[in-house]
Amino acid sequence: xxxxxxxxxxxxxxxxxxxxxxxxxEYAFEEKEFGEALRLADKARSIHVAKxxxxxxxxxxxxxxxxxxxxxxxxxxxxxxxxxxxxxxxTAVLDGIYxxxxxxxxxxxxxxxxxxxxxxxxxxxxxxxxxxxxEAEGEFSVAINFFKKAWDKRSYLDIPDDRYTIAYHxxxxxxxQGEFGSQEENLLLVLLDDEVYGAPGKESTTLQAMVxxxxxxxxxxxxxxxxxxxxxxxxxxxQDLAQCYERDGRIDRAYPVAVLATCASMxxxxxxxxxxxxxxxxxxxxxxxRQSASRRKVVQWAADNNVWDSFLLLSSIMWxxxxxxxxxxxxxxxxxxxxxxxxxxxxxxxxxxxxx
Numbered sequence: 001x002x003x004x005x006x007x008x009x010x011x012x013x014x015x016x017x018x019x020x021x022x023x024x025x026e027y028a029f030e031e032k033e034f035g036e037a038l039r040l041a042d043k044a045r046s047i048h049v050a051k052x053x054x055x056x057x058x059x060x061x062x063x064x065x066x067x068x069x070x071x072x073x074x075x076x077x078x079x080x081x082x083x084x085x086x087x088x089x090x091t092a093v094l095d096g097i098y099x100x101x102x103x104x105x106x107x108x109x110x111x112x113x114x115x116x117x118x119x120x121x122x123x124x125x126x127x128x129x130x131x132x133x134x135e136a137e138g139e140f141s142v143a144i145n146f147f148k149k150a151w152d153k154r155s156y157l158d159i160p161d162d163r164y165t166i167a168y169h170x171x172x173x174x175x176x177q178g179e180f181g182s183q184e185e186n187l188l189l190v191l192l193d194d195e196v197y198g199a200p201g202k203e204s205t206t207l208q209a210m211v212x213x214x215x216x217x218x219x220x221x222x223x224x225x226x227x228x229x230x231x232x233x234x235x236x237x238x239q240d241l242a243q244c245y246e247r248d249g250r251i252d253r254a255y256p257v258a259v260l261a262t263c264a265s266m267x268x269x270x271x272x273x274x275x276x277x278x279x280x281x282x283x284x285x286x287x288x289x290r291q292s293a294s295r296r297k298v299v300q301w302a303a304d305n306n307v308w309d310s311f312l313l314l315s316s317i318m319w320x321x322x323x324x325x326x327x328x329x330x331x332x333x334x335x336x337x338x339x340x341x342x343x344x345x346x347x348x349x350x351x352x353x354x355x356x
Contacts, residue, residue, distance in 0.1 A: 018048040018123065019158075025129055034133050041126045041133070048123040055093045056117040062090035063110065073110045075103040100158075124150040124157050128166060140173050147173075151189075164190050164233055171240065184244055190237035196229055196260065203256045210259050214318070218325035224285040229263040230271075235305065238264060242313050251320050258314040265310035272301050286333050293339035308334070308343035315350065328354070 025040035062068065062082060071077035075094075082090045097113070106112040131146035147170050154163040167189040174182035191197045198204040203211075213223045238261035245254035266285070269292060274280050276295045282288060292298045302308060311330055319327035334347035 018044045018051060019125075021047060022126055022129065025126075029129060029133060029136075032136075034137060037133050038130060041129045045123045045126040048126065049121045052117050052121045055096075056114060058089055058093050059110075059114060059117070062087050075106060075108045075110050075113060078110050079103075120156055122153040122156050124153040124166075125162065127153070128162065128169075131166075131169060135169060135173060140177060144170065144173060161233060164237075168236060171237075175240075180244055180248070184241065187237045187241050187244070190234050194231065194234055196231075197234075197257070200253055207256050207260065210263065211256060214259065214326055215323055218323075219329060220285070220326055223263075224266065225282075227263050228267045229260060230267050231260075231264050232268045232305065235261060235264050235268075235307075235310070239306070239309055239313060242317065246313075246317055246320070251317060254317050255321055258310070258317045261310040262314045265305075265307040268305070269298070269302060269307055273298050286337060289333060289337040289339075293337060299339045303340055308338060308340045312343060312346055312350075315347070319350075319354070324354075 021040055021044040025037045025044060028034075028037040028040060063078060065085065067085065068078060068081040068087075071081045079091065079094055082094075103113075106116060127146045127150035131143045131150065134140075134143035134146065147166050151163065151166045151170070154160075154166065157163060167186050170189075171183045171186035174180070174186060188200070196204055196206050198207060210223060210227050213226065214220055217223065238257045242254045242258040242261060245251070245257070266288065270280075270282055270288060273288070273292055273295060276298055277291070280291060292302060311334055315327045315330045315334075318324075318330070328351065331347040331351050335344055335351060338344040338347065
């Protein structure tokens, strides 16, 4: 957390840690004790607010003496002045903040740090959990409000990647409600900082090159050999967007994200295989699938992360785009070597249906 237990004087007022209470709320949610989860989330939020209000009050009071005021707005000089006065309460507050954000995060400005403490009262993690509870109970409009609030305050997340969790929940609710435009909009939030993707209809030059390599090489050898994309966190967004576009008949939009889903899946699959077999080196996609099938942990990981869906999805979209050889080759590989029985059956079924 940004602030640990400040010192003996403030610990009494903050007997419970906000993150510990929120962890209990998460457990209650997992146990489907939704009322208790909401109660604990509210408690965590209150503790969080009190923590930062207390921190700001301590600092605001400690910088009032004339010898500290002489340091002006310079945080480093203020810290030196507080240390000289043996104000361990105030320096402990600053030390707690500096665990995650150094003085230069605030432009070395005391006034900016104090303003940040006011904003830091927001607790987006508690809003995410509250949104999850209401989503589970089917109260979608309330859930959306909490997720949107959390998204607006995402810069205060202790784990920045939790912003993807928010976007995914908003997209899933939109899909359930049949609001596919909103689903697309929220999935694209996951890809805001994905330079390899770019934007719908304005894909990056790298992604355009990926697509060309597939279309000009029926074996897809060049594509699988040359391209990697280490972004597993975006896999669901790639897959869901591809399905969304495919459902709407926008194959030109579906193709690039399906390519990224496949590239990300293959990259992660190869890395996971290497953790189980340090001697493994990539040679061909067929070999990757066969080698993966021989490792139980890799098979389980692939199932848990839905990686085989990426290859099935790309095959379907390639076929609809007229890349018949590429699609047939990928289906053949999956039907013959994929360790996931469901995926292998789907690939076999596609091959049979195309021969009719």
